[in-house]
Amino acid sequence: MTITNSVRPMWRDARWAIPTLVGNCALVTMHELRASLRGRLVPAFAALFAVLAIGISLAGLGASGQLIVQGFTRTAVSLMTLALYLLPLLGAIMGAAAIGGEDGGAELLLAQPIGRAEALLGRAAGIAAALVIVAAVGFGAAGIIVAIAAGVDGATGYALVALGATAVGVVGVGVGVLVGVLVRRRTAAVAWALALWFGAAVLYDLAAIGVLQLVGDGQPGPWLVALLALNPIDGVRALGLVGLGADVLLGPTGAALQRMLGANAGMSIVLGSVAAWLVLPILIAVRRYGQRDF
Amino acid sequence: MMTTMTATRMTMITGDDRSRCGDRATMISYRGYTKRFGTLLAVDALNLDVRAGETLALIGPNGSGKTTTLKAALGLVGATTGRVVVGGHDVTADGRHARARLGYLPQRLTFPEGCTARELLGFYARVRRAWSGDVERLLSRVALGDVADRVVDDFSGGMRQRLGLAIALLGAPDALVLDEPTAALDPSGALLLRDLLAEIRREGTTVLLSSHDLAEVAALADRVGIFVAGRLALLGPTPELVRGLGATGLEETYRRITATTQLVA
Numbered sequence: 001m002t003i004t005n006s007v008r009p010m011w012r013d014a015r016w017a018i019p020t021l022v023g024n025c026a027l028v029t030m031h032e033l034r035a036s037l038r039g040r041l042v043p044a045f046a047a048l049f050a051v052l053a054i055g056i057s058l059a060g061l062g063a064s065g066q067l068i069v070q071g072f073t074r075t076a077v078s079l080m081t082l083a084l085y086l087l088p089l090l091g092a093i094m095g096a097a098a099i100g101g102e103d104g105g106a107e108l109l110l111a112q113p114i115g116r117a118e119a120l121l122g123r124a125a126g127i128a129a130a131l132v133i134v135a136a137v138g139f140g141a142a143g144i145i146v147a148i149a150a151g152v153d154g155a156t157g158y159a160l161v162a163l164g165a166t167a168v169g170v171v172g173v174g175v176g177v178l179v180g181v182l183v184r185r186r187t188a189a190v191a192w193a194l195a196l197w198f199g200a201a202v203l204y205d206l207a208a209i210g211v212l213q214l215v216g217d218g219q220p221g222p223w224l225v226a227l228l229a230l231n232p233i234d235g236v237r238a239l240g241l242v243g244l245g246a247d248v249l250l251g252p253t254g255a256a257l258q259r260m261l262g263a264n265a266g267m268s269i270v271l272g273s274v275a276a277w278l279v280l281p282i283l284i285a286v287r288r289y290g291q292r293d294f
Numbered sequence: 295m296m297t298t299m300t301a302t303r304m305t306m307i308t309g310d311d312r313s314r315c316g317d318r319a320t321m322i323s324y325r326g327y328t329k330r331f332g333t334l335l336a337v338d339a340l341n342l343d344v345r346a347g348e349t350l351a352l353i354g355p356n357g358s359g360k361t362t363t364l365k366a367a368l369g370l371v372g373a374t375t376g377r378v379v380v381g382g383h384d385v386t387a388d389g390r391h392a393r394a395r396l397g398y399l400p401q402r403l404t405f406p407e408g409c410t411a412r413e414l415l416g417f418y419a420r421v422r423r424a425w426s427g428d429v430e431r432l433l434s435r436v437a438l439g440d441v442a443d444r445v446v447d448d449f450s451g452g453m454r455q456r457l458g459l460a461i462a463l464l465g466a467p468d469a470l471v472l473d474e475p476t477a478a479l480d481p482s483g484a485l486l487l488r489d490l491l492a493e494i495r496r497e498g499t500t501v502l503l504s505s506h507d508l509a510e511v512a513a514l515a516d517r518v519g520i521f522v523a524g525r526l527a528l529l530g531p532t533p534e535l536v537r538g539l540g541a542t543g544l545e546e547t548y549r550r551i552t553a554t555t556q557l558v559a
Contacts, residue, residue, distance in 0.1 A: 024421065031406075031417045038408025105405060108461065111368045111398035111471075112421045113390045293331070294370040 024114050025122040032126025036094065042130045045090045049138035052086075053079055057142040072154030073244055075146050076161040079139065080240045083162075084233050085201055087135055087169030092193040094127045095176020099285075100189025107294050120177070120289045124282055128173045135166040157244045164236040167274060171232045172197065174281035181285045181292065204231050225266045229273035239270055319346040321395075321469045321500040322367050326376035329362050336362040338524040339376070344469070349501040351511040354521030355552060360504035361401060363521070364471050367502065368398055381468055394422070397462030401473040403454055405446045411457050412442040415464070424465035432460040436490065452483025459490060469500035476510060488514070512544050520551050527551050 036042045056078045099106075099120070109119050139162040147155065176193045183189040208227045215223050228235040242261045261267045322344040329337045337359040344350050352360040365371040366378050369389035378385040380392035405414055415429045433439045436456040441449075446457060455475060462470055475491065476484040484507075491514055495501055505511050511518055512532055520528040520535075528535055528551050532544050541547040 027417070027420050034413075035406030035409060038406075040407070105403075107365075107370055107400040108398065108403065108418075108458070109421075110370060111393060111396070111400070112418065113394035113423075114421055115390060291372075293372060294365065 021115070021118055024118040025125065028109070028114075028119055028122025029125040029129065032098070032123045033129045034126075036098075036127060036130035037133070041090075041094060041097070042134060045086070046134040046137045049083075049086055049090075049134055050141045052082055053138040053142035054145060056082060057145050071150045072143075072146050072152070072158040075142060076154070076158040076240070076244055079142060080161045080165060080237065083135070083138070083165035084168055084237055087131065087165050088172030088175075088201065088233060089194075089197050090134060091128070091131050091169040091172025091174075092176035092179070092197045093190055094131065095124065095173045095178075096180045096183075096189040096193035097176075097186055098123060098127055099177050099180025100183055101180075101186030110294060116290045117286045120181070120286050121282070124173060124177045124285070127177070128170045131169045131173055132166055135162065135169060139165075154244075160243055161240045164240055164274075167278065168232050168236050171274070171277045171281070174278060174285070178281040178285040178288075181288045200231055200233050204234065208234070221260075224260060225269055228261075228266075228270050232274045232277040235270040235274055239267065242267070320344065320379075321346045321381060322502060323379045324363070324366070324376065325379070327363075327366060327373055327378055328375045329359075329366065329371060330374045335524050337366070340526055342519065342526060342529070344500060344502050346468070346500050347498045348516040349495045349503070349514055350517045350519060351515035352502070352504040352519045352521055353506070353508065353511055353548060354527075358521040359524040360521050361473055364473050364502060364504055367471055368393055368396060394465075395468045397464065397467035397470045399455070399458045399462045399470070399472045399475050401477065403458045405454070405457075407447055408445055410443050410445055411438050411449070414446060414457065415442075415460055418461045419464050422465040428464055428466075432463055435463075436460045437486070450483065452479050452486065455479060455483065455487055456490070459487065463494070467499070469502065470494065472501065472503040474504055474506065476505070476507060484510075508544050508548060518544065520548060522552050 057075045106119075110116060139158075143155070143158060143162075146158075175196060176189075179192045179196065180189045183192050208231075211227060212223060228238050238257060238261055242258050245258075261270060320343045322342075324340045324342040327337060327340040327342075328335070340359075340363060342363075352363060354360055362371050366373065367380055367385065369385045369392065373386065378392075381395040383389075383392040383395070385392045409417075411433065412429065415433060418424075419426065419429050430439075433442045436459055438453060438456055438460065441453070446454060449457065459472075459475070462472070472491070476487050479487065488510060491501065491503075495514060501514075503514075515532065517530055518528075518532050518535060519526050528547075530538070535541075535547050536543060539547050539550055541550060
């Protein structure tokens with residue numbers, strides 16, 4: 001049997017390996033971002049989030065019939081609750097729909113001289129970038145209104161809340177991508193992503209309260225930190241409240257939360273868990289993607 | 295007994311075939327390639343050489359292993375045992391370089407929403423490190439130059455397939471792998487694509503394709519491989535396959551081989 005010879009590929013040369021891998025990843029990221037922004041889901045979510053964020057930034061109708069604008073801190077507290085529901089939901093749906101629904105599109109990309117890790121990381125980064133744009137539009141629009149009407153006092157806390165909520169949205173993308181890799185049919189992948197989001201955003205709190213009643217007499221303690229660390233939505237919400245002054249906002253419960261997370265290892269543990277949630281689902285997804293048949 | 299007879303004929307035809315084609319370089323080589331999906335044996339111990347410059351068509355019933363065989367050359371489907379080598383590069387160990395030698399047109403082609411033909415071709419040209427002039431040249435070659443800036447969501451099936459073919463041709467690959475390229479196209483779309491494939495074949499590009507259209511296969515292929523239940527039951531140039539079985543044409547050859555092997559299986 002005669003096999004045709006060929007020149008040594010550029011990416012086998014160490015000088016070119018990393019630029020080529022990064023370049024491929026960046027190419028796919030830009031392509032995915034452009035496709036996401038031109039699809040229907042992302043613009044629709046961006047518009048919905050912006051409208052709700054602007055609505056939240058307005059305190060409501062005053063006695064004179066004029067709109068009253070809240071300050072940054074109150075807006076941040078209200079918007080944090082909304083964003084911590086919406087952004088992970090959007091991220092999970094986008095990730096699951098994009099990766100779980102791929103057929104000919106994925107085959108075509110993976111049939112090119114590109115690694116599977118580059119392809120998946122590039123796609124996940126493109127989806128995450130689209131989610132960051134959605135978050136920036138919503139938080140930005142509300143922030144501009146608040147800054148113009150009520151000044152910039154508390155803007156740093158608002159920015160940190162925006163950052164935290166966006167990070168949880170990106171966690172949602174990672175989980176959605178992992179679900180998409182594990183569940184190949186788009187509808188099933190999206191259904192699983194929705195179920196996971198519902199569990200993390202809604203059911204988890206009820207379960208956490210039950211656990212605390214059982215093991216800690218309902219008092220905050222190491223169990224609370226552990227429960228916050230396990231769920232990035234709750235973890236970021238707690239960190240956000242502490243950052244914005246939980247003792248003032250929530251009274252004695254907030255003061256207890258402040259003690260748990262404000263001045264000891266609790267904050268580091270929760271921050272570390274959010275970082276782990278950002279990385280681990282994607283790493284597992286990349287590993288499984290490399291083993292999958294298309 | 296029937297299986298033995300088929301195997302004897304296959305050996306005879308393969309032998310004739312080899313002497314006819316000489317020792318042209320092998321572009322894609324399957325050696326003992328076996329693929330199982332759980333308990334399903336999709337491809338069973340496949341030994342096959344696709345020679346440089348030839349057009350080899352794989353035909354067979356649905357689920358007989360054609361698509362798995364094509365995808366194995368691109369590393370889209372792994373090997374349970376055996377190996378696939380493309381242009382001297384093992385697909386498992388050096389898939390990136392193996393894929394650089396191949397252009398691929400999948401059976402189901404999906405593109406992201408809202409992208410134009412020019413954007414998609416440009417993206418894949420950058421991924422393949424193809425010459426930037428390839429985009430315009432290929433758009434015009436597949437007769438999509440006039441609609442290059444239209445979003446592909448509005449494209450007909452034929453236009454999408456031609457765009458897929460243009461993507462497959464980026465960077466002038468040594469071989470094309472085409473999975474049922476004219477399936478689901480209307481007659482005029484199929485004819486247009488078939489003309490393009492005939493042109494590509496005349497240029498000397500190696501083509502490995504699967505098809506259910508026996509007339510298309512007879513017109514395009516230098517050699518034909520008939521898959522039945524994961525096994526390559528017969529391989530050779532169409533006239534020799536037909537003559538070997540004493541059939542009247544490729545259709546009857548196909549009918550006999552699939553009926554015989556399925557009966558025995």
